[in-house]
Structure formats: C-alpha cells, structure tokens
Amino acid sequence: MSAYHPLNEKEAIEIALTLEGVFAPGAKLVSREIGDGNLNLVFHISDTQSSQSIILKQALPYAKVVGESWPLTLDRARIESEALILEGELAPGLVPKVYKYDAELALTVMEDLSDHVIMRQGLISNNRYPLFAEHISTFLAQTLFFTSDLGMNQQSKKLRVRDFINPELCKITEDLIFDDPYKDAETNNFEEVIRDEAQALWGDGSLHFEVALLREKFLTHAQALLHGDLHTGSIFIKSDSTKIIDPEFAYYGPMGFDIGAIIANLLLNYSSREHWNSDAASTDEYRTYLLETIRDIWTKFEAKFRVLWAEHCEDSLAKSAPGYLDDYLRRVLQDTIGFAGCKMVRRIVGLAHVADIDKITDASTREQAQRLALSIGKSLIRLNRRAASIEELIEKAQSSISVLKA
Amino acid sequence: MSAYHPLNEKEAIEIALTLEGVFAPGAKLVSREIGDGNLNLVFHISDTQSSQSIILKQALPYAKVVGESWPLTLDRARIESEALILEGELAPGLVPKVYKYDAELALTVMEDLSDHVIMRQGLISNNRYPLFAEHISTFLAQTLFFTSDLGMNQQSKKLRVRDFINPELCKITEDLIFDDPYKDAETNNFEEVIRDEAQALWGDGSLHFEVALLREKFLTHAQALLHGDLHTGSIFIKSDSTKIIDPEFAYYGPMGFDIGAIIANLLLNYSSREHWNSDAASTDEYRTYLLETIRDIWTKFEAKFRVLWAEHCEDSLAKSAPGYLDDYLRRVLQDTIGFAGCKMVRRIVGLAHVADIDKITDASTREQAQRLALSIGKSLIRLNRRAASIEELIEKAQSSISVLKA
Numbered sequence: 001m002s003a004y005h006p007l008n009e010k011e012a013i014e015i016a017l018t019l020e021g022v023f024a025p026g027a028k029l030v031s032r033e034i035g036d037g038n039l040n041l042v043f044h045i046s047d048t049q050s051s052q053s054i055i056l057k058q059a060l061p062y063a064k065v066v067g068e069s070w071p072l073t074l075d076r077a078r079i080e081s082e083a084l085i086l087e088g089e090l091a092p093g094l095v096p097k098v099y100k101y102d103a104e105l106a107l108t109v110m111e112d113l114s115d116h117v118i119m120r121q122g123l124i125s126n127n128r129y130p131l132f133a134e135h136i137s138t139f140l141a142q143t144l145f146f147t148s149d150l151g152m153n154q155q156s157k158k159l160r161v162r163d164f165i166n167p168e169l170c171k172i173t174e175d176l177i178f179d180d181p182y183k184d185a186e187t188n189n190f191e192e193v194i195r196d197e198a199q200a201l202w203g204d205g206s207l208h209f210e211v212a213l214l215r216e217k218f219l220t221h222a223q224a225l226l227h228g229d230l231h232t233g234s235i236f237i238k239s240d241s242t243k244i245i246d247p248e249f250a251y252y253g254p255m256g257f258d259i260g261a262i263i264a265n266l267l268l269n270y271s272s273r274e275h276w277n278s279d280a281a282s283t284d285e286y287r288t289y290l291l292e293t294i295r296d297i298w299t300k301f302e303a304k305f306r307v308l309w310a311e312h313c314e315d316s317l318a319k320s321a322p323g324y325l326d327d328y329l330r331r332v333l334q335d336t337i338g339f340a341g342c343k344m345v346r347r348i349v350g351l352a353h354v355a356d357i358d359k360i361t362d363a364s365t366r367e368q369a370q371r372l373a374l375s376i377g378k379s380l381i382r383l384n385r386r387a388a389s390i391e392e393l394i395e396k397a398q399s400s401i402s403v404l405k406a
Numbered sequence: 407m408s409a410y411h412p413l414n415e416k417e418a419i420e421i422a423l424t425l426e427g428v429f430a431p432g433a434k435l436v437s438r439e440i441g442d443g444n445l446n447l448v449f450h451i452s453d454t455q456s457s458q459s460i461i462l463k464q465a466l467p468y469a470k471v472v473g474e475s476w477p478l479t480l481d482r483a484r485i486e487s488e489a490l491i492l493e494g495e496l497a498p499g500l501v502p503k504v505y506k507y508d509a510e511l512a513l514t515v516m517e518d519l520s521d522h523v524i525m526r527q528g529l530i531s532n533n534r535y536p537l538f539a540e541h542i543s544t545f546l547a548q549t550l551f552f553t554s555d556l557g558m559n560q561q562s563k564k565l566r567v568r569d570f571i572n573p574e575l576c577k578i579t580e581d582l583i584f585d586d587p588y589k590d591a592e593t594n595n596f597e598e599v600i601r602d603e604a605q606a607l608w609g610d611g612s613l614h615f616e617v618a619l620l621r622e623k624f625l626t627h628a629q630a631l632l633h634g635d636l637h638t639g640s641i642f643i644k645s646d647s648t649k650i651i652d653p654e655f656a657y658y659g660p661m662g663f664d665i666g667a668i669i670a671n672l673l674l675n676y677s678s679r680e681h682w683n684s685d686a687a688s689t690d691e692y693r694t695y696l697l698e699t700i701r702d703i704w705t706k707f708e709a710k711f712r713v714l715w716a717e718h719c720e721d722s723l724a725k726s727a728p729g730y731l732d733d734y735l736r737r738v739l740q741d742t743i744g745f746a747g748c749k750m751v752r753r754i755v756g757l758a759h760v761a762d763i764d765k766i767t768d769a770s771t772r773e774q775a776q777r778l779a780l781s782i783g784k785s786l787i788r789l790n791r792r793a794a795s796i797e798e799l800i801e802k803a804q805s806s807i808s809v810l811k812a
Contacts, residue, residue: 149625154580155573162571167561174560179723208727215723216734219555222626317585317621321614328622 004061004074004104009033012043012056019099019109022054023047039063039072044112053114054099059106059248073168076248077106082163083225083247084110091142094135095244096236113243116236123232123269124276124356128289133296135242136235136262140297141304144255147225150313150328161222166251169228170218173249177342178215181349182208190349193367197374198349210381214338222252230261231343231354232269256335259301263336264343264377266290267397268354271344271373275360291394298336298390302329330388337393338384344377368404375400410467410480410510415439418449418462425505425515428460429453445469445478450518459520460505465512465654479574482654483512488569489631489653490516497548500541501650502642519649522642529638529675530682530762534695539702541648542641542668546703547710550661553631556719556734567628572657575634576624579655583748584621587755588614596755599773603780604755616787620744628658636667637749637760638675662741665707669742670749670783672696673803674760677750677779681766697800704742704796708735736794743799744790750783774810781806 007015009031016022016029023029027047035042040060046053059077063070081101088095096111122129145151147160180187183202190198201207227234228249236243270290277283306325313319318328347354348370357373360366379396387393413421415437422428422435429435433453441448446466452459465483469476487507494501502517528535551557553566586593589608596604607613633640634655642649676696683689712731719725724734753760754776763779766772785802793799 149622154625155577158571158573158576162568165564165568167564170564171561182723183726205726205728208723209729209733212721212724212727212730213733215721216555219560220628222628315618315621317588317614318618320589320611321618322611323615324618327615327619 004106006041006060007043007056007058007105007107009043012045015056015102015107015109016045016054019054022099023052024050027052044114046112053112055096055110055112057108057110074106076166076169077101077108078103079164079166079169079250080246080248081108083227083250084108086147086225087139087143087227087244087247090146091139091244094139094242095247111243113236113245116238116241116243118233119235119237119242120232120265120269120355122237123266123290124272124359126276126286129237129239129242129293131240132237132242133293133300136244137297137300137304139242139244140255140259140262140301141308143227144224144258145305145308145312147252148223148255150315150318151308152314154314160225161252164225164251166228166249169249170251173228174215174218176350176352177346178211178218180351181346182211187351188349189351189353191367191370193363194348194370194374197371201345201349201374201378204378207378207381210338210384211342214335214342214381214384217254217335218257218339221254224252224255225250226253226255226258227261228253228258230258232262232265233354235262254335254339255332256337257339259298259332259336260339260341261343262297263294263393264340264347265354265356266294267340267344267376268347268373269356270397271376272356272360272369274368275362275365276356291397294397295390295394298333302333305329333390334384334387337380337387340393341377341380341382341384344373344380348373348377372400372404375404410512412447412466413449413462413464413511413513415449418451421462421508421513421515422451422460425460428505429458430456433458450520452518459518461502461516461518463514463516467512480512482572482575483507483514484509485570485572485575485656486652486654487514489633489656490514492553492631493545493549493633493650493653496552497545497650500545500648501653517649519642519651522644522647522649524639525641525643525648526638526671526675526761528643529672529696530678530765532682532692535643535645535648535699537646538643538648539699539706542650543703543706543710545648545650546661546665546668546707547714549633550630550664551711551714551718553658554629554661556721556724557714558720560720566631567658570631570657572634572655575655576657579634580621580624582756582758583752584617584624586757587752588617593757594755595757595759597773597776599769600754600776600780603777607751607755607780607784610784613784613787616744616790617748620741620748620787620790623660623741624663624745627660630658630661631656632659632661632664633667634659634664636664638668638671639760641668660741660745661738662743663745665704665738665742666745666747667749669700669703669799670746670753671760672700673746673750673782674753674779675762676803677782678762678766678775680774681768681771682762697803700803701796701800704739708739711735739796740790740793743786743793746799747783747786747788747790750779750786754779754783778806778810781810 012031013029029045032044034044041058043056059074063072084095084098098110100109227247234246270287273283273286309325318324357369376397418437419435435451438450440450447464449462465480469478490501490504504516506515633653640652676693679689679692715731724730763775782803
C-alpha cells in the first residue's frame with residue numbers, strides 16, 4: 001500500500017488497525033470521509049463498540065480553487081506533520097496528537113477532535129470562549145519564542161528554516177493576501193455593490209507602499225516558525241479546550257503574521273455582528289467581548305514572551321542590550337497590526353472569504369459589514385509602523401464603526 | 407581517488423590532466439601548494455612549457471584558529487563552488503572561472519589569478535585602482551539584486567535560500583563580529599595599550615542595542631545571496647581587472663552586510679595611512695582617494711540597482727508602490743553603514759585583525775590607527791538607523807580624524 005495513491009475507506013481502516021495502542025485488538029472500525037475534497041482526504045475512523053476515534057488526513061496532489069485544479073506538492077503533508085509534532089512539544093495540549101506520519105502516502109494520523117467545534121462557527125453561533133485568549137497566547141508565545149533566534153540554538157534554527165522552506169503554500173499567501181487585492185486581478189472576488197471600495201484599493205498608492213513593506217517582511221523575515229494560516233477556521237474549540245490544526249502553510253516568517261491572522265479573524269467576526277446578534281445591545285456586548293479577547297491575546301502573549309525571554313533567552317548580546325526586548329516586542333506589535341489589516345482586506349475583496357460575513361443573508365447588512373471590515377483593515381495597515389500599543393488597534397476598530405454610521 | 411582525503415601534489419596533477427580543454431595533451435605539469443593550511447589546500451598547477459595554469463582548492467575538514475583545530479563541514483566547498491558559478495553568471499568576469507567541482511573531494515578547480523594581487527596588499531603598497539568602484543558596484547548590484555525577491559522568481563528564491571543554509575560559517579560571523587567584541591570574550595585579541603577602548607565597548611549599552619539590531623538582521627533577514635566575507639583580502643585586483651574570490655561564507659542575508667564589508671576594509675586602510683604614506687600630504691591624498699572610492703561604490707551601486715529595478719523588477723506590488731524603491735535603498739544604506747561599523751570594530755578588538763593596521767611597526771602609530779578605526783566604527787554603528795546619505799558616513803570618517811587629533 002506504500003506507493004502514493006488516494007486511499008479508499010477500506011484502506012484507511014486497515015491502516016488504523018495497524019496503529020499500536022489506539023484501538024482494542026479485533027476492534028470493528030467504520031470510516032467516514034469528511035474532507036471537502038479540495039486539498040485533502042479526511043477519514044474519520046471510529047470503533048463501533050467504544051467511543052475511540054481518530055482522523056486520517058491524506059494530502060491530494062492538487063488543489064481545487066475556483067473550479068480549476070492545480071498541482072500542489074505532497075511535501076505539505078510532511079510540513080504539516082512535522083509542524084504539528086513540534087507545536088505539540090512546545091505547546092502541549094494545544095494541537096491534536098499525531099499518532100503516525102507516512103511520507104509515501106502523504107498521510108498523517110491524528111487525534112479526533114469531533115467533540116470540539118470550528119471556532120469560526122462557534123463565534124457565528126454567539127458562543128464565548130473565556131479561556132481562548134489564555135490558550136492562544138500560550139500557543140503563540142511558546143511556538144514563536146522557541147523557534148526564533150531568541151529561544152533556540154541559532155545554528156539549529158537555520159536547519160529548521162531549511163526544513164520548512166515552503167514555496168508553493170507561501171505563494172498562495174503572497175498572491176492572495178499581498179498582491180491581488182491591490183490590483184484588478186482575475187482571482188479577486190467581491191460583490192458588485194462594493195466595486196467602489198475595490199477600485200479605491202487599486203488606486204491607493206500610500207496603502208500599496210505599506211502593503212509592499214509587509215509583503216517584503218513576509219518574503220524575507222525568517223523570524224520564527226509560523227503556523228502560517230492561523231484563522232478561526234484553523235482552530236477547534238470548546239469551553240475548556242483549544243486545538244490549533246492544519247499548519248500546512250508553516251514556514252519561517254514574521255511573528256506578527258500569526259498573531260495578526262487570529263486578530264483579523266476576530267475583527268472580521270466583529271464586523272459581522274449586526275446580523276448574528278438579535279439587537280443593538282447584544283451586538284455591542286459581543287463586540288466588546290471580541291475586543292477584550294483581542295486585548296487579552298496581545299497582553300498575555302507579551303507577558304508570556306517576556307517571561308520566556310527572562311528565563312530562556314539564548315542570545316547573550318540581545319539579552320544584555322538595554323531596551324532590546326521592548327523594541328523587539330514593539331516591532332512584533334506593529335507587524336501584528338499591519339498583517340491583521342492585510343488579512344481583513346483580502347477576505348472582502350480577494351479570492352477566499354469568511355462565513356462570518358458571506359453568510360449574512362440581508363444584502364444591505366452584508367454590504368455594511370464588508371465596508372466596516374475594509375475600513376478597519378485599511379486603518380490598521382496605515383497604522384502599523386506608528387503603533388506603540390494594542391489600544392490603538394482597538395481604537396481603530398471602535399472608531400471605524402462611528403465613521404461608517406455617521 | 408574519489409573518497410575524501412587531503413590530496414597530495416601528485417594527485418592534484420593527475421586531476422588537472424583529466425580536465426578537458428585546459429592543458430595541451432601530454433603537458434608537463436608542476437604543482438605548488440600555496441594555501442596557508444588553515445582551512446584549505448590550494449594547489450597551483452602550471453604547465454612548464456606554456457603559461458597555462460590553474461588553481462585546485464580543496465577544503466579541509468577542520469579549521470585552525472588560535473592554534474586549536476575545530477571540525478568544519480566540507481559542505482562549504484559546495485557552497486563556495488555554487489556561489490562562484492552563480493556569481494560568474496550574474497557578474498561575468500568579476501569572479502574566477504570554475505572548471506570543475508568534485509563534491510566527494512570537496513574540490514574546486516578554478517582560474518589562476520596569479521597575475522593579480524590581493525587588494526589589501528595593493529592598498530598597503532599605495533596602489534590606486536580607478537576601476538575598482540565601477541567593478542565592485544557592478545558585482546554588488548548584479549549579485550544582490552538578482553538573488554533577491556526583487557530580481558528573481560520568489561519561489562525559486564526560497565529554494566536557493568535552502569541551498570545556501572550555512573550554519574557553521576555563519577556562526578563564525580555571529581560570534582566574532584556580533585558578539586565577542588562586546589564582552590570580555592576569550593577569543594578577543596587586542597593590544598594591552600587599548601584595553602580602555604575594549605572595556606568601553608563592553609560597557610556601552612546603547613552601542614550593544616544597535617549591534618543587537620544588526621545581529622538580528624544578520625540572523626533573520628534573508629534578503630539576498632551574500633558573498634558573506636567581502637573584505638579586501640577576498641579580492642584579487644590589477645589595474646584593469648577585479649576578481650572576487652572565496653565565497654564560502656555565502657548565505658541569504660542583508661545586502662548591507664556585503665557592501666558594508668568592503669567599505670569597512672577601505673576605512674581600516676584609511677585608518678592606517680600615517681604609516682604607509684611618507685608624509686602628511688600624501689597621507690591626506692590617499693585618504694581622499696579612499697573616501698572617493700567609497701562614495702563611488704555606493705553611488706554607482708545605487709544607480710545600477712535602480713536601473714535593474716526599472717528593467718527587471720519581478721514584484722509588481724513593490725514596483726507600483728510610490729516611494730518603495732527609495733525606501734528600500736535607504737534601508738540598504740543604513741544597514742551598510744551599521745555593518746561597516748561592526749566590521750571595523752571587530753578587526754581591532756576581536757580575534758582576526760587586518761595587515762593594514764597590524765603591520766604598522768611603530769607602536770604609537772599603530773595605537774593611533776587602532777583608536778581611529780574604533781572611533782569611526784563606533785560612530786557608524788551609532789549613525790546607522792538615522793542615515794540618509796553616504797555623505798554622512800564620509801563625514802564621520804573625516805571628523806573622527808579631527809577629534810582624535812584634537
């Protein structure tokens with residue numbers, strides 16, 4: 001079975017039975033293919049007698065995007081599997097356990113998280129997750145610090161950079177986030193009613209300048225091993241547990257790209273609240289919850305990063321240089337704000353959207369949410385290099401609402 | 407002969423005879439081992455009947471530094487050979503031709519440049535090289551632009567970053583340039599008479615801050631494929647020809663590190679002129695020549711880089727963003743100035759020195775040269791992030807002399 005081919009359900013069960021210590025000997029297993037078939041096959045394998053279940057995720061050698069299929073390296077399965085294993089070591093309990101990785105089959109066997117929900121859906125359903133900021137800030141501080149030149153041997157880090165060179169997946173980000181939304185690209189995907197917004201983006205030279213600087217950082221700044229696609233659709237959650245999944249975009253890049261991704265997706269939900277909440281008061285309340293979560297994510301990330309630095313910094317010159325850590329964290333914050341802005345803009349005008357906004361049924365409410373997200377996104381991009389505090393980001397999110405309502 | 411072992415002269419000649427199109431059939435070859443035996447064997451092979459000659463350079467699996475030997479990867483021979491070939495494509499005529507690379511033997515066979523002199527020796531001998539700025543600026547503009555995300559396919563660039571991951575050689579730079587001179591490290595090597603200068607470096611927090619930022623750039627900023635060790639000892643020169651050799655430190659790093667290296671070495675020579683010139687007038691004249699060369703290097707580099715950008719820029723967003731190229735070049739200039747400063751400081755206080763200064767026979771003149779080099783170096787480090795023009799660097803070199811004389 002070892003030569004690469006897409007598995008069928010019978011084969012998936014056979015593989016599951018070979019795992020040691022997962023299912024009881026002679027267990028009766030059933031398989032359900034639950035992937036969307038675009039990038040991966042995802043088999044949910046469960047024991048009909050016990051509650052035991054696992055996931056087999058197999059990469060497909062192509063991606064289906066806008067109906068077309070293009071070839072995509074199976075090496076992304078290796079990258080995903082190695083990133084998951086490493087993240088699990090650095091942030092125990094915050095990613096699914098990996099039971100097995102088969103390079104030939106581009107197959108990762110991992111913990112089943114069916115008792116969690118996808119966080120994007122949880123937010124759309126008006127759930128609150130009081131432990132989320134604590135969990136995600138731990139994930140961010142641990143994975144970013146300990147894969148950077150501050151927190152690991154600087155020669156080993158270079159070998160890790162090499163292992164996570166990821167051109168094909170990075171290209172998706174470079175095109176869809178840092179290029180296409182700023183020109184009249186075929187891949188762009190926006191509603192006709194906001195064509196004025198798209199055209200304004202295409203002609204905004206000072207915005208292009210800021211995005212070009214952020215794009216350059218994405219291309220050149222090998223600061224830490226990123227998840228690379230840390231939106232609320234890459235997070236499984238329930239009240240007491242957070243699990244980060246799908247790190248197939250992992251590569252060495254700027255820390256702020258991961259932190260900005262999660263903040264952007266909370267702000268995209270923030271922009272959509274008029275639809276999901278039943279009245280103005282609950283809309284405001286939920287928005288306040290989201291902004292507090294964002295503030296907590298940054299504040300807790302920063303506090304944890306400072307503790308790791310104090311205890312584990314491997315760079316003696318950086319450690320002894322007065323003000324270096326403050327300056328480092330200020331730059332991470334600025335990147336976070338800039339990348340958050342880029343991630344918001346692309347979800348409105350670019351190829352891939354988010355359900356938080358696309359599923360708003362009333363056209364006028366949807367348009368308003370799109371304009372709000374763009375307004376916040378652009379203001380964050382413009383703010384990035386001047387920012388000194390997360391409060392400035394929060395203020396932009398709040399003031400964009402007043403401006404649109406005026 | 408293919409398993410790795412250090413070659414003897416007989417074997418070197420045998421290999422030379424197998425090269426196609428280099429020596430006449432049946433040629434009588436003689437070999438001379440001319441390496442310093444610290445890092446590499448270097449065989450000069452010549453035909454006793456014709457003027458034809460070549461160089462065989464074989465990496466040794468260790469480095470001798472301060473009497474000790476430490477193991478060093480033979481992979482540096484691959485990196486050197488691949489870098490030479492690539493530089494030769496991008497900057498034809500400015501590096502030695504490579505006739506053959508043998509991975510097993512860690513051996514590169516290349517053009518003999520015995521009709522050139524090492525530039526450091528040429529400057530010490532008061533020679534002037536009116537074409538040097540033209541040549542080196544072409545080398546810098548062509549190799550840095552066309553290996554960056556501006557001048558090559560951005561996915562191919564990532565694969566090239568991977569090919570040039572170079573942990574061991576980078577560690578030498580990280581330790582000897584960006585760490586040891588700023589603390590009381592065992593590897594430091596300075597004359598007792600300037601202990602006050604060394605101690606001032608160790609306690610200078612604001613300087614540590616600037617060096618830590620430059621160190622961070624060296625560690626994380628994968629901007630272009632660098633030569634990585636571009637001092638005047640890595641340049642063979644004669645009046646009409648410049649050849650850059652020894653790129654075994656090549657890796658993806660900040661452009662300013664290469665440009666700063668060459669400028670630093672011109673400024674180290676600048677600091678030593680009282681000894682090499684016969685009187686004050688010729689000292690001043692030669693210094694003026696060196697500063698004009700530095701100005702020309704930057705000015706020509708910038709002009710050529712702008713032409714390459716206009717004709718070959720592969721990044722459409724960067725290209726369309728108003729002011730992006732100006733900002734990019736301003737940052738390269740700032741890095742150049744900062745790295746030049748670091749490279750000067752380390753040659754006075756750190757492990758490896760330069761003959762320009764060490765060979766000054768009079769102790770007081772030598773001390774003065776060392777203090778001048780440190781003064782310029784530190785002022786460049788402090789200047790780096792504020793600089794907007796190469797004239798500011800030149801002004802620092804000039805004013806440091808007046809301050810020391812006062």
